[in-house]
Amino acid sequence: ILQAGKNAGLRLNFHGDELYPLGGAELGADLEARAISHLEEISDDGIQRMAKSGSVAVILPSTAYILRLKAPPVRSMIKNGVIVALGTDFNPNAHCLSMPTIMHLACVNLRMSLNEALAAATINAAHSIGRGSTHGSIQVGKVGDLVLLRERKWEHLVYQLGDNQSISFVIKNGDVVFKNK
Numbered sequence: 488i489l490q491a492g493k494n495a496g497l498r499l500n501f502h503g504d505e506l507y508p509l510g511g512a513e514l515g516a517d518l519e520a521r522a523i524s525h526l527e528e529i530s531d532d533g534i535q536r537m538a539k540s541g542s543v544a545v546i547l548p549s550t551a552y553i554l555r556l557k558a559p560p561v562r563s564m565i566k567n568g569v570i571v572a573l574g575t576d577f578n579p580n581a582h583c584l585s586m587p588t589i590m591h592l593a594c595v596n597l598r599m600s601l602n603e604a605l606a607a608a609t610i611n612a613a614h615s616i617g618r619g620s621t622h623g624s625i626q627v628g629k630v631g632d633l634v635l636l637r638e639r640k641w642e643h644l645v646y647q648l649g650d651n652q653s654i655s656f657v658i659k660n661g662d663v664v665f666k667n668k
Contacts, residue, residue, distance in 0.1 A: 489518055498617055500545075504528040506556070516540035522615040524574065526559045527551055534560070538568040543615040546607070547576035548592035549583040561597040572611040573604065587653070590645045601642050631661035 489499055498521040503511020505525035512533025515523040523537065524545040537544060544564050551558050564571055573593055575583050583589065590604040599607065613623025622630050635656040636644055644653050657665035 489514070489520070493518055500524070500615070504530075504533065505550075512537050512542075512544075516542050521617060522572065524576070525550065526564075527556045529559065529564075531563075534564055534567050534569055537564070541570065543570045543572050543611060545572045545574050545612075545615050546593065546597065547574050547581065548589050548597060550576045550581040552592055552596060553581050553583075558597055561593070561599060565599075565603065570611055570614060571599075571603070571607050572615040573607040574612065585651075587644045587650075588648065591648050594645060601645055604645065605641070631658060633658040637667075 489501065493499055499515065499518055500520065500522040501511070501515065502525050503509070503515055503523045505527055508528040508530055510530075510533070512523055512526060512529045513536050516533070516536035516539065519540050520542045522543040522545050525547055526533075526544050544559070546559055546561055550556065561571060573586070573589050575581070575586065575589055577584055586608055590608055593599045593604045593607065594601060610619060610623035613619045622632060625633070634654055635658070636653050637655045638644060638653050647653060652667065654665070655667050656663055
């Protein structure tokens with residue numbers, strides 16, 4: 488099925504190695520998948536092959552936390568050159584829409600640094616869906632999607648778990664779409 492999708496010109500992005508080590512990372516790397524999500528049960532070989540292929544590991548910290556799964560080996564992924572992105576996996580078994588909470592879990596449970604979590608939640612996440620050249624960072628010529636904070640330092644967005652008052656404005660494509668009163 489994945490090969491047929493690739494042959495049809497689709498970019499591959501799928502869940503792999505979440506509950507069991509079934510070789511999803513290896514398969515995705517061999518097919519040059521854009522991204523593979525979950526990866527709690529990724530093998531060392533899968534990490535090496537994803538690093539070589541450039542496939543993005545989309546890590547979903549709330550899923551491992553809520554379902555009490557083994558944490559994905561993010562430190563090993565980063566050490567071996569895998570591009571790591573963060574996502575919420577919002578669904579009935581991992582009901583979390585908060586990227587600051589996801590970043591917090593990534594730092595505390597997966598041992599990512601604050602800067603690694605920020606890159607994973609922004610530019611690497613954009614890259615995972617094929618938009619890294621147009622989204623995910625503040626650069627001339629890129630789409631103006633921004634979150635403006637009330638905090639003096641952006642790190643407080645991650646430190647203050649559950650605080651939804653830190654965000655002042657959300658700007659989408661240059662337009663204010665949310666203003667916190």
